[in-house]
Amino acid sequence: MKREAPIVLAGIVGLIQILEHFFDFEAIAAVTVELQNWVIIVSAFSLALAAINLAINHTQKISAKKAGAFDSALLLITMVFTAVAGIFWGMESSGFKFVFNAIIDPAASAFYAMAAFHVASAAYRAFRAHNAHAAALLITGVMLMIAKAPIGEAWFPWMPTITNWIMSVLNLAGVRGIMISSAIGMICVSARILLGIDRSHLGLGRD
């Protein structure tokens, strides 16, 4: 029962979502929306899961006095401070806004921007036209970079016409082919889940 019931539950709630799309019954529509709103509530709980796992992991690191215990303590202090500020003072409080604007925003932006430096390094060391396919990839990419930069447009005014054509014909065909393939894959995976064939997400077999 512990094994079958969750599979049946997933199948029923999924089927209701599908039925609502094909039948114009108010009752089904109401149940559908209600279930979707339940998912929002359950997902809100799930947001805390990662934070709890993180906290457990770093608390263990501190208690074991492992290397990096100081960093772990910093992490926990910042986590608790931010959570307390958000929950008790409110997300519009100056303390919470400070954490977001002075730490989260610049740190996240800097970490993400670091990819550009690695791209620069890769452009120099790794983006090689080893064969004809790689050359096609590189040439298309470089043409796009020229066309999208104002200086490229000024030097090669005909370039945007070519790259627009590439984007709206060849790129469109390629992306669409990939999109249709991935849609078929997605539909199959969803169907497997609803039919109870795929149970890996429930961790079954690992009791």
Added chain:
Amino acid sequence: MELIRKLGEVDPRWLYVLLVLVVLIPMVSPIGLPINVSAYTSNAFALLDSLKPGDTVVFDFGYYVDGAPDVEPIAVALFDHLFSKGVRIVCVSYKNHGPMIVDKLTEPHVKAGKEYGVDFVNLGFLAGGETALAAWAADIKKAYPTDWKGNNTSTMPILQGINTVADFDMFVFYTDDSAEVWVRQISQYKVPIIGGLITVTAPQAEPFLQSKQLAGLLVGLRGAAEYEKLMNKPGTASAGMDAQSMAHLMLIAFILFGNASYFIKRSKGLAGKGAAK
């Protein structure tokens, strides 16, 4: 030849410094290269410009602050444009940084006299990803019984007469992901959808534009700069375009140089066919 080969082995940290300088110099002393407006941007601008005072539009914030430099200038430009036309904006967030971003972007407009709850509202973030999007699209007041600040949405002036996403005049989303989620969940409501995308995912949205599931597309910092030009109001995006030009030139030079170095090595038998260096 030997020089080219040796330069191919330069310490990457010099390249990092060079990239910063190449971006910084044109920002300190702008060159003022002209920006041509693409058909994508002019079409999206025409659609948004056709909105009338009193129309209500959704802005869905689907990006995290890390992707903001590329996509946020679009949102800034659209807030300026639509608020100047008297269009009302309902802000929702597909990603959890959204509510804080909305707070920041609407602050200057509040100072300029826009009224919260009447001219705009920040409904906030809902956990659950695509399911949450489907939920609020079907019944906005059920999914959002209160806004981000805890105000009741059923009595809010801006949301009077609005029950589903079909009741809006236009739907605009900003994202650092692909457009697929919005096309899947919003397209069925027959509301015109405009995507403000990060440059990286723009090619993936092309089929949706051709199939008319997306009414318009604005792409990255360049798209924002073009939009600013159409508004005749140069802003942060336009200021970054010279830097973008220079950085592109540098990276193209790197690619050409790296390949020249590779082929020289290969011709001398120093690099294998699959060697990266």
Added chain:
Amino acid sequence: MSTSIVTWVGALVTIGAFSYLFKENVMYRTIEHIYVGAAAGYVISVGYQNLLTKAWRPLVNEGHWLVIIPVLLGLMLFGPYFGSKLSWTRRYPLSLIIGVGAGITIRSAVIEQLTKQLASTALPLKTINNVLIVAGVLATLSYFFFTFKPTRTLTGVSEVGKWVIMITFGAAFGNAIMGRVSLVIGRVSFLFGEWIHLIKQ
């Protein structure tokens, strides 16, 4: 120079993060941990806010008793923390999330991503562009046929598909580089504009 403490802290955080590009160091590690802690705390706050809006207020202020069900399901997510015997409790909330998600995906992907995209590919073969689009889509699709042994013709068509895919990846590559450059522009603008006012805002 900026006089805002938020800008100053933000600048130090940015420099600390970028310092990794030169060498892994103490400043980078410290900032990394502070950032992860703050991000986790942020997510907790957002989750709490959602629960307040969607569960607590409807239950207490409006008497919507039905929300007790998702609240209980949400609490069941934490069962495994109280012993491995309670690990089964997590399956029910996961079933709800994944079941509803799969249902939504099936119904919308079939129509919006499959049918409409196929319909938009059925173009009249009157222009070269239309012919290229139709042929390109079919060739790309043929590249993903893995379920049966390819014939000679199919191999040839999928080779064309490979070229189309490479050009598609080339477009993605060009755009990816452009996007990354925009991110550096954002940070440089912050450090040299907002912080030290070298760039005129």
